[in-house]
């Protein structure tokens with residue numbers, strides 16, 4: 001059976017499925033219980049599974065993540081929510097010092113099958129700290145996995161895979177497209193493997209690597225340049241760490257060009273890593289300088305300036321042309 | 327029971343003016359002039375009108391997300407009015423009444439909620455920090471400002487605000503502990519409006535109240551009826567005098583209620599009953615103060631009406647002065663990160679500008 005869902009609904013259904021199939025899965029965080037989350041991603045869960053397995057926590061991110069570590073050590077699979085990715089920082093110490101290290105520290109004796117979910121990214125005209133894209137901070141930390149879906153189908157399959165994964169996964173949800181479109185999604189549980197990118201458009205002239213909400217903007221830009229005879233190959237990275245390096249290395253060997261598009265700031269961003277890998281593994285295939293189009297190296301502006309920050313389809317299209325016509 | 331013997335373990339709210347506008351403790355009543363009494367009223371009304379107008383602009387699609395203060399005016403105005411001009415105010419984000427007392431122009435306040443960073447630019451001479459969205463993080467800054475006053479040998483006091491939800495963050499604990507250890511001249515005001523978005527107080531703490539947490543830190547704590555402007559003033563003034571006198575910090579819990587939504591993105595009917603809201607409407611801080619002023623012969627329906635009309639016009643004209651004229655300058659996105667803009671930032675700015683100009 002399939003149903004037509006947007007991204008939030010797909011996430012909600014993934015949680016429903018996994019809670020039904022595995023009674024060690026627990027869900028908690030700020031406002032996730034009674035209200036079902038400020039974006040309604042956990043709606044109806046408490047009604048269905050009771051307030052022992054789904055509950056509102058005190059307002060304390062460090063304690064939410066820190067207790068999830070304890071629960072994971074003691075046999076549960078916590079799926080906790082940070083209300084916005086911009087509010088994960090009180091828990092940064094727990095994430096870097098313990099979430100990322102427990103397996104290695106204990107030489108595999110203690111593992112942490114836990115998921116930290118958070119709405120992520122800009123473009124919803126929000127207050128400060130509600131718009132940033134800081135995936136690079138986490139991708140840099142040995143021991144963490146970080147996943148960013150871009151469609152309802154992927155969101156559900158990736159979240160289920162994240163919950164079943166024996167290691168901790170940060171699951172960052174692009175809130176700009178939470179409700180942007182719907183897709184056919186199977187009602188039953190299914191997995192999309194972590195660490196695997198997806199070629200969403202095949203082409204021969206340029207490889208574009210992107211993820212999250214930027215995928216749709218890149219697709220729009222691709223339509224614009226196709227009209228001019230340029231055929232881009234678009235790769236949705238889906239998992240930021242560990243990264244599917246073969247996906248873009250093989251693609252660049254075919255196209256000879258690479259553009260990385262991300263919403264996060266440029267300097268020391270994920271794009272820098274992708275381009276380094278291309279330089280290491282496909283240098284001799286390159287016909288143009290590997291290029292990044294990203295957010296600025298600035299704080300994400302408040303709403304009256306945010307239209308400048310996120311690369312628009314027009315800017316992406318222009319950059320594609322610049323790289324192809326180098 | 328006087329303020330001195332008010333013990334938070336008794337779980338009794340310190341109150342001077344009851345919900346019917348009757349003075350319960352004549353001896354504790356602040357000695358305000360008639361002008362001061364009217365100023366306090368006008369400021370609470372101003373705050374209420376700013377909220378109501380912002381909510382209606384938001385509904386009309388003319389304003390972005392807005393966090394109203396309705397029901398919490400006395401907690402804010404009463405506490406801030408106890409401050410001297412040079413005292414520092416450190417807000418969370420829901421302290422409109424306090425900002426007005428501090429002298430922040432409404433233009434700034436609206437500009438902030440309208441989505442422009444210039445709203446957080448405080449005019450010279452106003453010692454108020456910008457809104458701090460990461461809950462409770464601001465309390466550390468307050469303690470630091472107060473420690474600096476001590477180190478510099480200055481007599482200024484800092485007043486910081488946090489919500490009931492904010493007391494659960496580690497930052498709350500750390501800030502209070504530091505303040506007590508270093509006898510910092512800082513007052514922490516918890517606006518206990520009963521909810522952190524949808525989360526009730528009983529899910530936030532197992533304490534009988536928030537004020538008693540002070541005991542463990544080694545500072546005085548007082549539970550106050552936050553809808554009584556006199557009690558809020560008196561408790562804060564007493565704490566400020568103590569702090570200025572070198573006796574260290576105080577924790578004040580203002581027991582109040584958020585009559586409106588958390589923000590305009592929130593639907594409170596999902597987590598609370600209308601009957602609860604109705605009950606609290608009866609304890610509206612402005613209602614009881616209005617009755618008090620009328621009984622005193624200071625306020626009449628006519629004065630009230632014309633004051634409201636005048637303030638409504640002022641609010642509307644200020645909003646219109648920023649509406650559709652507040653887009654962020656591109657340079658401003660880049661200019662304020664460092665004293666000197668690093669080359670890569672300058673490059674990004676220039677690239678973007680040339681894209682907009684249609685160039686290479």
Ligand SMILES: Cc1ncc(C[n+]2csc(CCOP(=O)(O)OP(=O)(O)O)c2C)c(N)n1
Nearest residue numbers: 087420459460461489490491492521522523
């Ligand atoms: C560190 C952090 N976590 C989460 C949030 C999201 N958030 C904004 S307001 C709020 C509730 C705050 O409740 P409270 O402290 O009681 O203040 P109130 O909103 O009632 O004034 C939450 C969870 C945030 N701003 N900062």
